[in-house]
Amino acid sequence: MADISIALSKGRIFDETVPLLARVGIAPKSNGASSRKLILATHRSDVRLIIVRATDTPTYVRYGGADLGIAGRDVLVEHGGDGLYQPVDLGIAACRMMVAVKKGFDYEGAVRQGARLRVATKYVNITREHFAAKGVHVDLIRLYGSMELAPLVGLADAIVDLVSTGNTLRANDLVEAEQIMPVSARLIVNQAALKTKRAALQPLIDAFAKAAEK
Ligand code: ATP
Ligand code: PRP
Numbered sequence: 043m044a045d046i047s048i049a050l051s052k053g054r055i056f057d058e059t060v061p062l063l064a065r066v067g068i069a070p071k072s073n074g075a076s077s078r079k080l081i082l083a084t085h086r087s088d089v090r091l092i093i094v095r096a097t098d099t100p101t102y103v104r105y106g107g108a109d110l111g112i113a114g115r116d117v118l119v120e121h122g123g124d125g126l127y128q129p130v131d132l133g134i135a136a137c138r139m140m141v142a143v144k145k146g147f148d149y150e151g152a153v154r155q156g157a158r159l160r161v162a163t164k165y166v167n168i169t170r171e172h173f174a175a176k177g178v179h180v181d182l183i184r185l186y187g188s189m190e191l192a193p194l195v196g197l198a199d200a201i202v203d204l205v206s207t208g209n210t211l212r213a214n215d216l217v218e219a220e221q222i223m224p225v226s227a228r229l230i231v232n233q234a235a236l237k238t239k240r241a242a243l244q245p246l247i248d249a250f251a252k253a254a255e256k
Contacts, residue, residue, distance in 0.1 A: 047092050048089065069084060080092065116165065130228065135226060137225050159181070
């Protein structure tokens with residue numbers, strides 16, 4: 043039975059974590075991308091990977107379902123990183139949280155004139171705080187995906203979403219209006235586990251920090 047578990051999500055986070063894990067000396071035994079298994083053994087008998095939804099990673103780590111986790115800053119800020127130790131910015135899954143609008147929409151003008159903006163997003167907490175700090179009134183429309191559609195069909199004036207290459211915005215006639223924050227994935231740690239398993243966890247945390255520097 044492995045003593046250390048690391049929670050991470052399938053897809054982008056998993057794919058970008060595998061090379062980091064290799065530098066730390068950990069390789070999954072099976073191919074996580076294609077496996078339906080939710081607990082993956084690794085070639086280190088004391089370490090296993092737990093596959094969770096991206097937004098659930100902080101929850102698993104906070105309540106001890108996993109000792110360590112890898113979660114985007116977007117998820118940690120939106121859903122709360124409280125009670126979690128966040129020792130390493132891994133620099134992977136890098137993108138930025140942006141306000142975007144339909145090409146031709148005068149965002150600066152709307153903000154300047156104190157217009158009430160309709161903003162569609164799945165990041166409602168981040169969005170609320172961002173616009174509150176600017177003193178801009180917003181009507182929030184909570185979506186679960188495909189935010190880019192909202193301004194195109196008149197559901198919203200603006201969206202708040204992650205942007206990396208900008209291809210999704212371009213393909214949908216949207217443009218970046220304002221950056222809210224840069225985003226990358228962090229190593230998160232259960233605080234109780236850090237006390238009870240420090241001898242096992244600290245070298246791993248240090249190895250992640252070193253691997254992320256390269
Ligand atoms: P869920 O499955 O819970 O809905 P998701 O669809 O957001 O989550 P992913 O798309 O795999 O899951 O994103 C996981 C993390 O990767 C995000 O939380 C974010 O930190 C980062 N990310 C998302 N989109 C991009 C992108 N275009 N480029 C780089 N990193 C990204
Ligand atoms: C993310 C994000 C954008 C897109 C931006 O979606 O929600 O739609 O990436 O990336 P780009 O600037 O490189 O085009 P993702 O691909 O994760 O799809 P999902 O959120 O629907 O899973």
